[in-house]
Amino acid sequence: MTDKEIDQETGTETTGHEWDGIKELDNPLPRWWLWVFYTSIVWSVVYWVLMPAWPAPPGLQGHTEGVVGNSERVNVAADMDALQASRSGLYGELQAAGSYQAIEADPVLFRFALAAGDSAFGNFCATCHGAGAQGFAGYPNLNDDDWLWGGTFDDIRHTLVVGIRADHPETRFSQMPAYGADGLLSREEIRQVRDYVLNLSGETGFDAAALEAGGEIFAAQCATCHGADGTGDPSQGAPNLTDAIWLYGSSPEQVETTIWRGPYGVMPAWEGRLDDPTITALATYVYSLGGGQSADTSEGAAGE
Numbered sequence: 001m002t003d004k005e006i007d008q009e010t011g012t013e014t015t016g017h018e019w020d021g022i023k024e025l026d027n028p029l030p031r032w033w034l035w036v037f038y039t040s041i042v043w044s045v046v047y048w049v050l051m052p053a054w055p056a057p058p059g060l061q062g063h064t065e066g067v068v069g070n071s072e073r074v075n076v077a078a079d080m081d082a083l084q085a086s087r088s089g090l091y092g093e094l095q096a097a098g099s100y101q102a103i104e105a106d107p108v109l110f111r112f113a114l115a116a117g118d119s120a121f122g123n124f125c126a127t128c129h130g131a132g133a134q135g136f137a138g139y140p141n142l143n144d145d146d147w148l149w150g151g152t153f154d155d156i157r158h159t160l161v162v163g164i165r166a167d168h169p170e171t172r173f174s175q176m177p178a179y180g181a182d183g184l185l186s187r188e189e190i191r192q193v194r195d196y197v198l199n200l201s202g203e204t205g206f207d208a209a210a211l212e213a214g215g216e217i218f219a220a221q222c223a224t225c226h227g228a229d230g231t232g233d234p235s236q237g238a239p240n241l242t243d244a245i246w247l248y249g250s251s252p253e254q255v256e257t258t259i260w261r262g263p264y265g266v267m268p269a270w271e272g273r274l275d276d277p278t279i280t281a282l283a284t285y286v287y288s289l290g291g292g293q294s295a296d297t298s299e300g301a302a303g304e
């Protein structure tokens, strides 16, 4: 820097920078700005000392802890505990309630159970059963009142606890044979019994001789699980084959494949993964979706 250049108009020194004849004045920074600047520097030093701030040098784990020992992880854990404590009253009541009637009889508890069930359903069940519990091929729709393993509150709750073909020691279990893959029936016989099953659920236009042959195969092979009339057996998870509700699909090709391969639907067991009150809330929610089968139909009918 040689000579200082003074601007004629203002009498202020310039920085010496010039753009297209416009020069920059070297005014001091405003005082308020400087104060904010210095205060921020002091504040940041205080902050580094008090709070977790600096990452550890390369090769070391973690970060500086700060003298007040603040930790978001600890804060979240404390918030969760507080939340759990604020809910524990209603959760405790759910745990104690046991039956659907007892939960339904208490409007506050019932609303709580439905809300908690709805939210847990979104977290744990919707991936397989769909956000609206509408189901997909192989994953049952839980809105209808058609149940594989029984539709009372206790049946549903038990299904949730032990799962279906799951790793729980008391899991609900049954296994339909793979009639084609294991060579129990020929392709021809499988087509005959397929037509018979489709006819049971109301489809028509089949060859009478094939239907008769299919009926004989059904009585010999399938009736033990699906019932002589094909209406199913919830104690074995064997679906009703006479209605229009299909778990795996109703096209002739799909039904043939189902019989050929033998279906093997797996639903996880939730005991140990979810706590008791949450399972009760889920059972309440699912039971209310389906419309709800009474444990004792005669009593249910009288109550309605």
Ligand code: HEC
Pocket: 121, 124, 125, 126, 127, 128, 129, 138, 139, 140, 142, 146, 147, 148, 149, 150, 156, 159, 160, 164, 237, 264, 265, 266, 267, 268, 270, 282, 286
């Ligand atoms: C990994 C996929 C999967 C998840 C997650 C899952 N389910 Fe299932 N669920 C199934 C399958 C598959 C079946 C049918 C099993 C069968 O074929 O018997 C089933 C069956 C059921 C049944 C029995 C339906 C009947 O007709 O008897 C109920 C009730 C049920 N699920 C509720 C739930 C709830 C509540 C959750 C969340 C806690 C859940 N499921 C999570 C796959 C799943």
Ligand code: HEC
Pocket: 148, 174, 175, 176, 177, 179, 193, 194, 197, 217, 218, 221, 222, 223, 224, 225, 226, 236, 237, 238, 239, 241, 245, 246, 247, 248, 249, 255, 258, 259, 263, 264, 265, 266
């Ligand atoms: C050991 C018991 C058992 C026997 C025997 C049995 N089934 Fe099944 N069947 C089941 C069970 C259990 C399911 C449901 C499996 C699942 O949910 O994954 C089923 C499912 C089906 C389905 C699927 C229904 C749907 O909604 O998609 C068809 C079709 C069917 N069986 C036909 C037959 C025919 C035909 C025979 C005889 C050739 C037969 N089953 C024999 C237990 C049996």
